[in-house]
Amino acid sequence: MGFVEDLWAKSGSIMATIMFVYAMSEKFLPPHLLAYLRKYTHKLASFVSPYIQIIFHEFGGERLKRSDAFTAIQTYLSANSSHRVRRLKAEVVKDSQTPFVLSMADNEEITDEFQGVKVWWTSTSTTPKTQSFSFYPASDEKRFLTLSFHKRYRDLITGPYLKHVIDEGKAIAIKNRQLKLYTNNPSSRWYGYRSTKWSHIVFEHPATFETLAMEPEKKQEIVNDLVKFRNGKEYYAKIGKAWKRGYLLYGPPGTGKSSMIAAMANFMNYDVYDLELTAVKENAELRKLLIDTSSKSIIVIEDIDCSLDLTGQRKKKEKKDDNKEAKDPIAKMAEEEENKDSKVTLSGLLNCIDGIWSACSGERIIIFTTNFVDKLDPALIRRGRMDKRIVLSYCCYEAFKVFAKNYLGVESHELFPKIEELLGETNMTPADVAENLMPKSINEDAQTCLQNLINALELSKEEAKKKTEEETKKKAEEEEARLEAEKEKEECAQQEVKANGKSGDVVKENGFSH
Numbered sequence: 341m342g343f344v345e346d347l348w349a350k351s352g353s354i355m356a357t358i359m360f361v362y363a364m365s366e367k368f369l370p371p372h373l374l375a376y377l378r379k380y381t382h383k384l385a386s387f388v389s390p391y392i393q394i395i396f397h398e399f400g401g402e403r404l405k406r407s408d409a410f411t412a413i414q415t416y417l418s419a420n421s422s423h424r425v426r427r428l429k430a431e432v433v434k435d436s437q438t439p440f441v442l443s444m445a446d447n448e449e450i451t452d453e454f455q456g457v458k459v460w461w462t463s464t465s466t467t468p469k470t471q472s473f474s475f476y477p478a479s480d481e482k483r484f485l486t487l488s489f490h491k492r493y494r495d496l497i498t499g500p501y502l503k504h505v506i507d508e509g510k511a512i513a514i515k516n517r518q519l520k521l522y523t524n525n526p527s528s529r530w531y532g533y534r535s536t537k538w539s540h541i542v543f544e545h546p547a548t549f550e551t552l553a554m555e556p557e558k559k560q561e562i563v564n565d566l567v568k569f570r571n572g573k574e575y576y577a578k579i580g581k582a583w584k585r586g587y588l589l590y591g592p593p594g595t596g597k598s599s600m601i602a603a604m605a606n607f608m609n610y611d612v613y614d615l616e617l618t619a620v621k622e623n624a625e626l627r628k629l630l631i632d633t634s635s636k637s638i639i640v641i642e643d644i645d646c647s648l649d650l651t652g653q654r655k656k657k658e659k660k661d662d663n664k665e666a667k668d669p670i671a672k673m674a675e676e677e678e679n680k681d682s683k684v685t686l687s688g689l690l691n692c693i694d695g696i697w698s699a700c701s702g703e704r705i706i707i708f709t710t711n712f713v714d715k716l717d718p719a720l721i722r723r724g725r726m727d728k729r730i731v732l733s734y735c736c737y738e739a740f741k742v743f744a745k746n747y748l749g750v751e752s753h754e755l756f757p758k759i760e761e762l763l764g765e766t767n768m769t770p771a772d773v774a775e776n777l778m779p780k781s782i783n784e785d786a787q788t789c790l791q792n793l794i795n796a797l798e799l800s801k802e803e804a805k806k807k808t809e810e811e812t813k814k815k816a817e818e819e820e821a822r823l824e825a826e827k828e829k830e831e832c833a834q835q836e837v838k839a840n841g842k843s844g845d846v847v848k849e850n851g852f853s854h
């Protein structure tokens with residue numbers, strides 16, 4: 341049995357080799373001989389071999405788009421077998437974390453195993469002898485992967501194995517991909533037509549949930565929420581809703597809103613789209629930008645209270661700037677037309693989010709940030725639109741401990757109780773705590789840094805006390821001035837009454853005298 345299995349295995353490998361030889365001969369034989377060879381090799385192969393071959397071409401029929409299956413299989417094979425193959429090919433791949441990606445070189449063969457069944461993969465490329473001209477750079481080279489396996493395992497290999505290969509290939513690609521930070525450019529106008537698009541840079545923010553200073557329970561709650569969302573594909577499909585989640589982050593400046601967004605993006609491995617609403621001139625443009633976002637992305641609208649005013653209209657400032665730009669009469673007419681009803685409004689924004697993403701596949705997160713939650717329109721923050729609110733506030737003791745561990749490598753210290761006490765007595769943002777705790781030179785040890793923080797907290801407490809005293813004093817002075825003014829007013833009124841009373845007497849007297 342072992343011998344037979346081995347024989348079959350060998351013949352599978354031989355078949356793969358025949359395919360190479362065949363592919364190589366494509367390069368050198370004249371076309372009419374090649375046609376014969378093709379016909380008879382296939383006949384012979386199918387007659388003698390119990391092996392099946394599946395071919396995956398790099399490009400589809402139109403050769404415009406690289407086949408997703410090919411890419412996923414190549415990623416899977418590169419990750420699982422690059423150490424087993426002797427000849428590798430190095431390619432610069434746009435979105436990869438590494439400078440180049442290694443994959444199996446042409447005409448190499450590797451063996452894979454699935455549930456105890458052996459399969460063989462070969463990579464082949466052919467260059468037809470053609471003089472035809474093409475616009476597509478890869479059009480003269482055909483590359484394909486061939487999978488060979490025993491026909492006994494047809495169901496296992498064409499079903500579960502290929503699914504496993506493609507799923508794993510996609511997962512590896514996501515893990516290895518380089519995150520991007522997109523920003524929308526101010527839209528430009530060309531004879532009445534507006535156009536806008538995203539431009540991107542590599543996203544390399546170092547913030548993670550480990551570096552984020554906040555209460556551990558709150559942090560865990562957010563992580564759990566994200567994991568639930570990420571695994572929620574079936575759930576969202578079942579309830580018939582778009583696979584999206586909205587977060588509202590609010591808190592004073594320097595409390596970690598941007599750091600939280602970066603930590604979320606790194607944790608989820610999602611691209612970030614930083615949507616600058618003030619650069620968007622009309623709802624149609626907003627729609628286009630939202631449609632252009634990829635799945636597995638976080639769309640961020642920062643300082644929402646500054647981007648749209650409370651009635652949902654765009655800020656007047658941008659409108660003024662826009663007028664300056666529109667000197668051409670045609671463009672001016674188009675702009676006047678557009679101004680009638682196409683401004684970016686709050687309802688436009690919300691409808692875009694609800695409507696477009698219901699029709700788009702893939703998962704998306706939208707995050708609004710604000711320093712002033714009370715200023716926001718209730719329509720924006722109502723449940724369903726903003727699924728979760730996250731308050732980021734002044735630094736608490738738990739958050740300080742994260743900084744102490746990350747910045748100084750200390751988890752306990754005799755100065756901790758003093759810091760806990762001071763943090764309870766004064767409001768200091770995490771940004772300021774981080775700034776004060778960070779060693780200023782290599783000579784500063786943990787003790788010095790903690791003492792620096794204590795000094796800063798005491799100063800902050802002192803300043804806050806002084807400010808409160810000044811405010812109290814100011815209020816008292818204002819109250820005194822108000823009372824004084826009231827007293828003066830009363831005295832004036834009394835004097836007036838007196839004066840009027842006297843003149844009344846004169847009138848009376850006069851009346852009498854008449």
Ligand SMILES: Nc1ncnc2c1ncn2[C@@H]1O[C@H](COP(=O)(O)OP(=O)(O)OP(=O)(O)O)[C@@H](O)[C@H]1O
Pocket residue numbers: 551552553554591592593594595596597598599600711770771772774
């Ligand atoms: N909770 C936090 N955890 C870790 N680092 C923080 C935190 N809050 C602030 N920081 C530090 O302070 C700096 C400023 O924080 P960040 O930009 O995230 O605050 P923000 O709330 O977004 O501020 P703004 O409202 O001004 O944009 C960051 O570079 C980060 O190092």
